[in-house]
Amino acid sequence: MDELITAIQQQILNGDHLAIGDTISKAMEKGLAASYILNEGLIAAMDEVGRRFEAGEFFVPEMLVSARAMKAGLAVIRPSLGQEGVKARGKAVIGTVHGDLHDIGKNLVGIMLEGAGFEVIDLGSDVPPERFAQVVREQQADILGLSALLTTTMEQMRQVIEAVEDIGVRADVRILVGGAPLTDTFAKEIGADGYAPDASTATVLARELLSGSS
Numbered sequence: 001m002d003e004l005i006t007a008i009q010q011q012i013l014n015g016d017h018l019a020i021g022d023t024i025s026k027a028m029e030k031g032l033a034a035s036y037i038l039n040e041g042l043i044a045a046m047d048e049v050g051r052r053f054e055a056g057e058f059f060v061p062e063m064l065v066s067a068r069a070m071k072a073g074l075a076v077i078r079p080s081l082g083q084e085g086v087k088a089r090g091k092a093v094i095g096t097v098h099g100d101l102h103d104i105g106k107n108l109v110g111i112m113l114e115g116a117g118f119e120v121i122d123l124g125s126d127v128p129p130e131r132f133a134q135v136v137r138e139q140q141a142d143i144l145g146l147s148a149l150l151t152t153t154m155e156q157m158r159q160v161i162e163a164v165e166d167i168g169v170r171a172d173v174r175i176l177v178g179g180a181p182l183t184d185t186f187a188k189e190i191g192a193d194g195y196a197p198d199a200s201t202a203t204v205l206a207r208e209l210l211s212g213s214s
Contacts, residue, residue, distance in 0.1 A: 004030065005041050008073065012045035015065025017072040024076045034080035038117065042073050046115030050200035060108065063199070067111035074114070088119035090142035090210050093135050095123035097156035102149035105179060108199035109145055116203045118143070129156065129163035137169045143206050146192075148179040158190040174209040176202055 004027040011020040027037055049066045052058035058066075092113050096106050103125045110120045121139055123131060136144050144164065146157050157177050164170045177187050178196045187195035193209055196202035 004032065005037070008037065008041035009045040009048070012042065012066050012069045012073065013048060015062070015069050017065075017069040020069050020073045021076045024073050028077070028080065033084060034077040035084055035086045037077055038074075038081060038086065042070055042077075043115065043117055046070055046112065049115070050112060050203060053198070053200045060104070063108060063111070067108075067115065070111070070115045089117035090206070091119045091121070091139055092143035092145060092206065093121045093123065093132065093139060093141040094145035094147070095127040095132060096125035096147045096149075097153050097160060098126055098128045099156060100148050100150050100153040101125045102147070102179075105149065105199065106145070106147040109147070109178065109196075109202045112199040112203040113143075113145075113206060116207065118206065129160040132160045133163035133167050133169070136164055136173050137167055141173050142210055144173050144175045145202065145206075146175065146177045148177075148182065151181045154179075154181055154186065157192070161191050174206070176205060176209075178202055 004023060007023050008020060008027065011023060024037055028034065046066070049058060049063060053063055094106055094110050096103055106125070110122050114120045121135060123135060132144065135141070146160055148154050148157060161175060164173065174193045176194045176196055177192045182195060184195045194205045196205050
């Protein structure tokens with residue numbers, strides 16, 4: 001049994017998206033629960049991807065191929081997770097703010113959050129403040145992740161937070177911001193709950209905020 005979990009982890013680290021589905025199917029045939037495969041296989045492997053990224057052992061290309069393998073594996077076990085009643089760690093709405101079309105960093109955050117067990121609603125790029133607020137309320141999101149790469153669009157984040165406050169759901173959601181021109185000081189100035197310089201840190205921070213340890 002353990003060798004199958006180890007194989008799943010290694011396939012994610014290697015980015016082997018073609019083989020991981022068969023390995024997961026074999027694990028399930030041998031009686032391993034989908035929730036066990038998720039936690040011990042997929043999430044554990046993505047945690048290791050994050051660790052290697054922080055250590056400078058992995059870079060964006062490696063993260064992307066690992067994410068592709070993770071998504072392929074998740075597609076196989078998702079129906080069984082529903083049957084087992086496994087719930088997502090939390091619900092995260094993410095997007096790049098209005099006026100900014102950059103999305104690589106935001107996409108990586110979405111991948112890492114999904115790999116950590118979150119349900120991710122990705123609104124894409126160039127998203128108006130009112131749209132963020134609307135979806136946060138409709139989806140009853142736990143996390144709102146805002147990305148900006150341009151100094152000219154940073155202030156849009158303040159407007160998003162104000163829009164969330166205006167519709168009365170600010171107390172229900174934790175807001176994370178990130179992007180090249182941002183700083184922790186700026187995040188605090190606009191009223192965000194946290195700042196993350198990269199996708200791995202964003203995932204760790206999202207977990208901490210939901211567990212109440214931040």
